[in-house]
Amino acid sequence: MTPPLMLFELPAVSTVVETMQRELPGGLDYLPDFIRPSEETALLKAIDTLPWITDLKRRVQHYGYRYDYKARRINSSMQVNPLPDWGQALALRLFHEGITPFIPDQLIINEYEPGQGITAHVDCEPCFEDVIVSVSLGSGCVMDFTHVSSAAHVPLYLSPRSVVAMSGESRYDWKHGIAARRNDKVAGRTLPRERRISLTFRKVILQD
Numbered sequence: 001m002t003p004p005l006m007l008f009e010l011p012a013v014s015t016v017v018e019t020m021q022r023e024l025p026g027g028l029d030y031l032p033d034f035i036r037p038s039e040e041t042a043l044l045k046a047i048d049t050l051p052w053i054t055d056l057k058r059r060v061q062h063y064g065y066r067y068d069y070k071a072r073r074i075n076s077s078m079q080v081n082p083l084p085d086w087g088q089a090l091a092l093r094l095f096h097e098g099i100t101p102f103i104p105d106q107l108i109i110n111e112y113e114p115g116q117g118i119t120a121h122v123d124c125e126p127c128f129e130d131v132i133v134s135v136s137l138g139s140g141c142v143m144d145f146t147h148v149s150s151a152a153h154v155p156l157y158l159s160p161r162s163v164v165a166m167s168g169e170s171r172y173d174w175k176h177g178i179a180a181r182r183n184d185k186v187a188g189r190t191l192p193r194e195r196r197i198s199l200t201f202r203k204v205i206l207q208d
Helices: 016-021 037-047 085-096 168-172
Strands: 029-032 062-064 106-112 118-121 132-137 141-148 153-159 163-166 173-178 184-185 191-192 196-202
Touching: 029 153, 037 085, 037 132, 085 196, 141 184, 153 184, 168 173
Parallel strands: none
Antiparallel strands: 029 163, 062 106, 106 196, 118 173, 132 163, 132 196, 141 153, 141 173, 184 191
């Protein structure tokens, strides 16, 4: 069992991240260095001991509940293996530190190799509660937020070991996506992507 994750210490925010945090959509919270480097190493090692699903272009793992990407619905028949011990520890930590008002009961792990991304989208509204949380491990990337009814666009660099939480306006009125490319240009710098693992925590709304 992975030891309980330690409370994080808020560090000085880097110039790159600071530049891209300005005027974020309402309800969007970004916490750099939420995970310690030693914890990141242990998490990546634990994740790679678990089986991957290869139905999509990228590899994924589902815990708590499987999500039907085509039907965009979740019911009790979609319950799968519970969150691993380390995933449950992280879910509890997100709750106890006030990042979510509930304990997440679903975890989706996505693997992004350099050049891979995800289409801009709004997480299914009837499927999940208000707060969506994503933890980045291994590599950073730019996540693009685009308003659903205007041309507004806000890029946010997600550094390794960071957490981004979407609620309210940022959850429902903005799409979020990751462009399929091998590097990101941030504040005049070119940042190459490496293998990135994202941990998405949500609380499901069953539609039985």
